[in-house]
């Protein structure tokens with residue numbers, strides 16, 4: 699990764715020139731902001747999601763369902779072809795099954811859906827792309843987890859458990875591939891205003907009969923955010939960019955929260 703002496707608040711200009719980046723779930727929300735952040739710093743970017751988009755937020759788009767083994771294998775092959783190799787892999791795609799009746803309502807299908815989408819998507823993609831990184835003796839992997847890995851919500855326990863499993867997996871992977879010059883870290887967002895959170899607010903206001911703004915205020919109060927407001931996707935993107943840069947050359951096997959202060963430390 700190249701560096702220049704010209705710097706800005708968000709790092710050296712052109713910091714990612716020539717760096718090849720794959721962002722899963724890169725068409726919306728946090729993933730879109732990450733893709734834009736890398737592209738603005740000169741990276742070659744591929745974004746992936748299930749729903750085709752006319753105009754990706756940055757770089758090239760590949761359609762793939764990452765909850766399936768075929769989808770991850772296909773994405774790994776196509777991203778490698780498009781980019782010529784992947785230097786930075788951001789495993790951001792994720793979603794949660796909403797269980798208004800609580801965790802005991804979760805069926806096996808609910809569990810496997812959330813494990814496939816949030817954990818196995820990353821496991822499979824890492825496994826497919828790591829041989830190339832190992833051969834080049836460099837690479838960065840970022841796993842996007844969730845504050846729910848520490849504070850599981852009753853209405854989304856399969857998701858919380860999948861994110862907690864991803865945290866442990868990420869640490870173990872960092873231990874294993876550090877000797878090959880590859881760094882692996884976890885980014886833990888708190889409440890970030892994205893299409894996923896809008897969908898959650900729509901559900902809350904439909905269930906409770908409250909208007910959208912009241913539902914939003916109540917969610918913010920319930921989460922308890924010392925900074926008083928949800929984060930922006932760009933706040934997460936900035937942390938991902940830092941962790942992927944040479945400025946973070948000695949950082950691996952760890953978790954970094956971006957949460958306005960909401961997630962307890964233990």
Ligand SMILES: NC(=O)c1ccc[n+]([C@@H]2O[C@H](COP(=O)([O-])OP(=O)(O)OC[C@H]3O[C@@H](n4cnc5c(N)ncnc54)[C@H](OP(=O)(O)O)[C@@H]3O)[C@@H](O)[C@H]2O)c1
Pocket residue numbers: 722723724725726727728729746747748749750762763764765790791792793815842843844845886887888889890891892893894895
């Ligand atoms: N927003 C928050 O407050 C928050 C908090 C903690 C953690 N997170 C985590 O941050 C990540 C991004 O969340 P977000 O809020 O930005 O979500 P979002 O607005 O719903 O965007 C999710 C992205 O992932 C893609 N995606 C979902 N399932 C996929 C699948 N099976 N295969 C391929 N792509 C898939 C979506 O596109 P398609 O639907 O078209 O496939 C979309 O591009 C997730 O891992 C989430 O768990 C978010």
